[in-house]
Amino acid sequence: QVQLVESGGGLVQAGGSLRLSCAASGRIFTGYTMGWFHQARGKERECLAAISWSGRNTYYADSVKGRFTISRDNAKNTVYLQMNSLKPEDTAVYYCAAVGRWPVSATTEYDYWGQGTQVTVSS
Numbered sequence: 593q594v595q596l597v598e599s600g601g602g603l604v605q606a607g608g609s610l611r612l613s614c615a616a617s618g619r620i621f622t623g624y625t626m627g628w629f630h631q632a633r634g635k636e637r638e639c640l641a642a643i644s645w646s647g648r649n650t651y652y653a654d655s656v657k658g659r660f661t662i663s664r665d666n667a668k669n670t671v672y673l674q675m676n677s678l679k680p681e682d683t684a685v686y687y688c689a690a691v692g693r694w695p696v697s698a699t700t701e702y703d704y705w706g707q708g709t710q711v712t713v714s715s
Contacts (some may be wrong), residue, residue: 594620594704596688601709604678610711612673618705624670626664627651627702628683630711633665634694637699639689641673644694651695678713686711 593691600612614626627642637647641662650662664671671688686709689702696702 596620596690596704596706598686598706598709601686601711603712605682606713606715608636608678608713609620609674609676610678612675612686612688612709612711614671614673614706616669616671616690617686620690621666621669624690625696626662626690627689627691628660628662628671628673629687629689629695629699630682631687631708632681632684635684636713639699640686642694642696643671649694675711678711678715680713682711683713684711685709 595617597615599628624644625644628640631637640653640656643662643664647664661674661677666672688706690704692703
């Protein structure tokens with residue numbers, strides 16, 4: 593069974609930090625690019641960050657550069673999103689996703705998705 597499970601969401605004050613984790617079943621982690629997305633209410637899902645299988649290649653949306661860091665531990669089949677200096681506009685459901693190639697140009701190219709975890713940033 594293919595599965596991605598996010599954790600680490602919650603309520604945090606503006607300026608605070610959270611670390612999201614995404615645990616993957618082995619079949620969709622080895623060799624896969626992993627991405628983190630968020631979707632605010634009424635808005636489209638947006639790619640925030642992505643990391644290639646080797647970890648040598650990363651992508652960040654302009655909105656999170658310098659604040660968020662994506663990383664992965666291939667031995668643990670887990671990808672992380674460290675989120676610092678959080679803002680109220682970061683409030684959204686956060687998803688991880690996987691695709692078997694790099695680079696990836698569109699959200700729709702990702703093949704596997706987690707169920708999402710809510711992040712709420714209070715002002």
